[in-house]
Amino acid sequence: MLNIRKEFGTFVANDNITLQLRKGEIHALLGENGAGKSTLMNVLFGLYQPEGGEIRVHGKKVDIENPNIANELGIGMVHQHFMLVEKFTVTENIILGLEPKSGVTIDRDTARKKVMEISEQYGLKIDPDAKIEDISVGMQQRVEILKTLYRGADILIFDEPTAVLTPQEIQELIQIMKRLIAEGKSIILITHKLKEIMQVADRCTVIRRGRYIGTVEVDETVNEDSLAEMMVGREVNFAAEYSKADPQQVVLDVQGLVVKDSRGLKVVEGLDLQIRAGEVLGIAGIDGNGQTELIESISGLKKPESGKVLLNGKDVTGHTPRKMTEAGIGHIPQDRHKHGLVLDYSIRDNMVLQTYYKEPFSKRGLMNYKAVAEKAKALIEKFDVRTPSIDVAARALSGGNQQKAIIAREVDRSPDLLIAAQPTRGLDVGAIEFIHEQLIKEREKGRAVLLISFELDEILHVSDRIAVLYEGKIVGIRDPKETTEQELGFLMAGGQRGDETE
């Protein structure tokens, strides 16, 4: 791909970008959220038409007008948001558009056999007859990969493949990618995770804000810091030393909380927890140990079965989200699409989701959109949300900028208690650093911060105290300076309280 340029209206998403993929290599495409990585790949895959530049495959200039042409050229894409029909089986999804036939019907036996053959050749374990809605995210991704291989792809584009995977699934995926290379395929890996690049990539092309920065060999001369610097354009401090916490009075007091999940099973069972003003309490735990339900009952999304939630000494158990918000709780939800933003609303409207009914945003039952717009503009500026304008739908923003918008909204109200659930999921280092700084700032203002994350690195880095959650209970509280990943991991897996890890 040479000198690619792509514009959306007046916004230049790709400006003169060059990327050359060699046969049999894993080529990483690195850039921050919204730098234009996905746009570039959609151009290559024929979903977008470039305004300038040219694409060559095996030295021949090609016009990729639609995905069909990309498929014929042997280019396959594993989309970040899987392109799978949920009600179809695995096999149906793979053969869709290129179905083996016997007479007028689909030859399901041949289809199944072919799918299984490819699956075995590349070590992609799947259940060909399962419906997509019933299988794990990891398997869905393997189905996406199989779709491209079924069409004979030689060049595979992976668009942020690890964003939705668990650590084990990420390791499996890395093995799969190595296997694909061994079988003679070439891979473009779009990512902002430096660790993965160091682990698998042969070369790495960096883009920043739509512009080409450079291509480097990933070898001994390169490390995570230098890549991060290329990507962000300045030095990134991974291990920023934050000031010491100065905990004050108790802000949140959870007593004997019991919460049932949507299936009616008790997933939080008698949980006790205290958070003080001026501290960050990190909750470590493996997904599914009651994190979601704990957050939902503190933020008012779910009524607990029993137990108490006290905020600043006042009983707020089972109050509605609005009452909780007014009582002084801010919530950065784990699912930003579902609970964080109204995706089809503009950024402007999203900024006042909790405060729209108050002055100055509305007066005597009428909205004051001028005040809303001013607020939105101020927030966007202050929190560096990159958007063409405040009237753009939240859906159109990249994940990192969506998250920044939510954080802007929540932090700006400066609530007594800020719940941050996986605030950096799927984000790049620059954005992560920014978000951590915001959390610490809140703490320094004397607010309480509750951080829930599945990433131990993050918990250890930002928290002042770490509470380990296992099967709906807090099984231990540790000081991050004195504990280790091993000890936390042991507790998270259900190890006994006490010091048996010594």
Next chain:
Amino acid sequence: MSFLEVLYIVVPVALAYATPLIIAALGGIFSERSGVVNIALEGIMIIGAATGIITTLTLTDLGAGVFSPWISLLVAMVVGALFSLFLAVPAILWRADQTVLGVAINMLAIGLAIFVVRVLYNKGQTDFIEYRIAKENVPFLSDIPVIKMFFINVQYTSFVAIALAFVVWFVIFKTPFGLRLRSVGEHPMAADTMGINVTKMRFMGVMLSGAFGGLAGAVYAVTVTTNFSGTTIVGQGFLAIAAMIFGKWNPLGALGAGLFFGFAQALSIIGSNLPVINNVPQLLLLIAPYALTILALAGLVGRADAPKSVGIPYIKGKR
């Protein structure tokens, strides 16, 4: 009158009323499975009914005799498919709101049909057709006790409808075309990335729906009413949509639902002649199909069964 004798009377009437419902519901399935809401089924049936009667009258004048209603059915299919372009073009190409569009088309259809009838015959309704698709007793089968209830006083179009349900089921679930049609109704972007032309598939879905809707209207006209006026088709299209939903967008489900609605309609029409049922106020029988529909839709069928992207125009490149 024994229970069996009651059935001998009710079942043929039920079949006659169920036939157009089944065919139209099958049409609805094609459209909605491709992702386009088809409220316009009512209007398409009106156009089909008008076409059926006008064509039969014309062909009879030309001397086509008993074949004229059968030929008119084919003509109505073609006209229905063409008329459905009023839905297809704005809904698919211009991304118009499909529900509003459907309502508008229904109004257009009744006005257009009456207008054409006035221009052709100088009056508000047509004459009655001479050759209708008549009720017959199927040889041999109508002599067998019990099962003869399905073969006495029956029109062959009923068998066509039932056969079509199986054909459509086969097409939707067993052929590549069906797989592609369903994929654009569920996740058009996924289909697009797999090289499937979403626009083309949706056009085919809507136009097939038009052909079936046209056929359904014509069948109703040439078997039941035998002339065309402004009140020939009043709600059958909507009932067919209900049958489609009731049948969970599955052709065989639509067949069952169509038969059920036909049965309810038959009871309301001839119930006063039947023992036991004649004690039920006729009002209740008349509203029964509609009340049952509301109950069925409220309680039995979840939204979850609808094609996921139905009613949502596909915009390339939207995140």
